[in-house]
Amino acid sequence: MTVLTAPGFSGAAPTLPSVAARLACRAGNAEQTAGLAPGYVQGNLAILPENLAASFHRFCQQNPKPCPIIGMSEVGDPKIPSLGLDLDIRTDLPRYRVWRDGEMVDEPTDIMAHWREDLVAFVIGCSFSFEEALMADELPIRHIEQGVRVPMYRTNIACAPAGPFAGPMVVSMRPLKPKDAIRAVQITSRFPSVHGAPVHLGLPQSIGIKDIAKPDYGDPVQIKDDEIPVFWACGVTPQAVIAAARVPFAITHSPGLMLVTDLKNKQLAVL
Amino acid sequence: MTVLTAPGFSGAAPTLPSVAARLACRAGNAEQTAGLAPGYVQGNLAILPENLAASFHRFCQQNPKPCPIIGMSEVGDPKIPSLGLDLDIRTDLPRYRVWRDGEMVDEPTDIMAHWREDLVAFVIGCSFSFEEALMADELPIRHIEQGVRVPMYRTNIACAPAGPFAGPMVVSMRPLKPKDAIRAVQITSRFPSVHGAPVHLGLPQSIGIKDIAKPDYGDPVQIKDDEIPVFWACGVTPQAVIAAARVPFAITHSPGLMLVTDLKNKQLAVL
Numbered sequence: 001m002t003v004l005t006a007p008g009f010s011g012a013a014p015t016l017p018s019v020a021a022r023l024a025c026r027a028g029n030a031e032q033t034a035g036l037a038p039g040y041v042q043g044n045l046a047i048l049p050e051n052l053a054a055s056f057h058r059f060c061q062q063n064p065k066p067c068p069i070i071g072m073s074e075v076g077d078p079k080i081p082s083l084g085l086d087l088d089i090r091t092d093l094p095r096y097r098v099w100r101d102g103e104m105v106d107e108p109t110d111i112m113a114h115w116r117e118d119l120v121a122f123v124i125g126c127s128f129s130f131e132e133a134l135m136a137d138e139l140p141i142r143h144i145e146q147g148v149r150v151p152m153y154r155t156n157i158a159c160a161p162a163g164p165f166a167g168p169m170v171v172s173m174r175p176l177k178p179k180d181a182i183r184a185v186q187i188t189s190r191f192p193s194v195h196g197a198p199v200h201l202g203l204p205q206s207i208g209i210k211d212i213a214k215p216d217y218g219d220p221v222q223i224k225d226d227e228i229p230v231f232w233a234c235g236v237t238p239q240a241v242i243a244a245a246r247v248p249f250a251i252t253h254s255p256g257l258m259l260v261t262d263l264k265n266k267q268l269a270v271l
Numbered sequence: 272m273t274v275l276t277a278p279g280f281s282g283a284a285p286t287l288p289s290v291a292a293r294l295a296c297r298a299g300n301a302e303q304t305a306g307l308a309p310g311y312v313q314g315n316l317a318i319l320p321e322n323l324a325a326s327f328h329r330f331c332q333q334n335p336k337p338c339p340i341i342g343m344s345e346v347g348d349p350k351i352p353s354l355g356l357d358l359d360i361r362t363d364l365p366r367y368r369v370w371r372d373g374e375m376v377d378e379p380t381d382i383m384a385h386w387r388e389d390l391v392a393f394v395i396g397c398s399f400s401f402e403e404a405l406m407a408d409e410l411p412i413r414h415i416e417q418g419v420r421v422p423m424y425r426t427n428i429a430c431a432p433a434g435p436f437a438g439p440m441v442v443s444m445r446p447l448k449p450k451d452a453i454r455a456v457q458i459t460s461r462f463p464s465v466h467g468a469p470v471h472l473g474l475p476q477s478i479g480i481k482d483i484a485k486p487d488y489g490d491p492v493q494i495k496d497d498e499i500p501v502f503w504a505c506g507v508t509p510q511a512v513i514a515a516a517r518v519p520f521a522i523t524h525s526p527g528l529m530l531v532t533d534l535k536n537k538q539l540a541v542l
Binding site: 178179189197200202203 | 450453456460
């Protein structure tokens with residue numbers, strides 16, 4: 001687990017953009033979190049009962065590329081001070097998904113009614129952070145240009161299993177010119193806690209993708225003649241694994257509605 | 272120019288493997304330098320009269336990926352102490368090529384008879400160094416497996432010209448599985464003074480390569496169905512540029528017969 005300390009939050013100091021974004025999410029005023037609080041890390045959420053949390057933690061430990069943990073709570077504690085002093089995991093995402101036995105049973109804007117003393121929250125790094133670094137280097141991000149969701153694919157790359165958690169790695173795809181793909185490997189290698197370097201490029205069929213035009217999640221994007229598809233491990237992997245495990249109880253974020261933290265993306269760079 | 276200091280050479284100390292290799296070359300006992308003194312940097316050689324050396328130096332400065340200078344001499348001085356205290360550039364390569372007006376006129380085992388007070392020697396990093404790092408990471412190098420020369424191609428990537436020196440970048444190609452190609456980008460990015468990260472991967476036609484099975488220099492190698500071609504800037508570029516410039520006088524190394532230096536490959540790693 002990456003241990004990072006966020007700047008402190010104090011009522012007397014100017015409000016951080018991330019805190020303002022989180023307060024807006026808490027108040028139910030966010031339709032999506034993409035674009036909120038630029039420069040700040042957003043994360044995927046997975047909440048599990050303590051009796052499953054150890055297995056899930058081990059799953060993440062063994063599969064750090066799709067499941068990089070950037071913060072987690074104590075058992076039963078809805079706070080994660082390392083990601084924001086005021087942060088309350090029960091209220092600070094715009095929308096949640098509540099799962100029972102592998103079925104989504106509720107999609108509430110807070111989980112006060114679902115919180116239990118045995119729950120553990122995991123916050124997992126997301127590609128927004130490395131996309132910001134790619135764009136800062138003026139690399140084009142096709143799905144952002146086209147205004148659609150990133151295309152994602154189930155692969156034939158098996159995650160290392162842990163307890164009930166097992167399944168294939170899900171990857172996101174961004175088409176790039178070869179020289180930009182090389183640059184993207186360099187840039188994203190600096191960000192191991194938000195999926196890091198690509199896991200694959202070119203040759204979609206080598207990782208079990210039969211039709212690049214038909215993603216399993218998200219939307220298809222154009223791949224130009226002078227571009228190759230570049231694949232990164234994706235934070236949808238743990239969500240798919242939790243759903244496939246049909247565990248008695250779990251809570252996740254609703255797609256596109258992430259947790260905004262007080263960590264800055266640049267803090268995640270290892271170099 | 273990368274400034275590095277080689278370990279000192281003293282008659283009293285145990286002889287470095289690089290010094291032993293250089294003495295063997297000096298005595299004319301080396302048929303090739305590949306495999307000599309493992310761990311030590313080998314370099315391409317280009318020697319030009321002072322009135323052309325400034326332009327050539329500027330060419331290298333502007334094209335650091337194909338022409339990374341790892342050492343150069345003072346005008347008229349055959350020593351390059353930073354690469355080896357005892358090193359004599361006139362005798363320490365197994366074989367040289369002497370060029371007049373763009374034609375090779377001699378291929379001697381030393382250049383004592385050709386040395387002049389106005390000559391400047393440039394030693395340029397070579398791919399042996401990064402191939403050693405790739406193999407240390409257990410990545411396969413196809414031309415080494417097949418026992419042939421690395422395939423090299425003229426591209427449509429124009430070098431930045433300087434004085435009479437101009438022309439396309441020449442690249443070397445190594446086929447790799449996509450995940451190994453990503454790893455190779457990371458590894459070779461650590462070695463900017465020996466060509467650094469690849470300049471291209473996949474899509475040979477994008478850089479003007481019409482038939483990957485017909486290299487312009489070296490030998491063809493097998494590319495398996497699950498591999499992509501990965502292209503690095505190549506030290507043949509400055510040699511091709513010197514030949515194309517048809518300069519009145521130049522000396523280079525003979526292909527495959529490089530200068531063995533006292534620098535260690537691991538010293539060249541920036542991380």
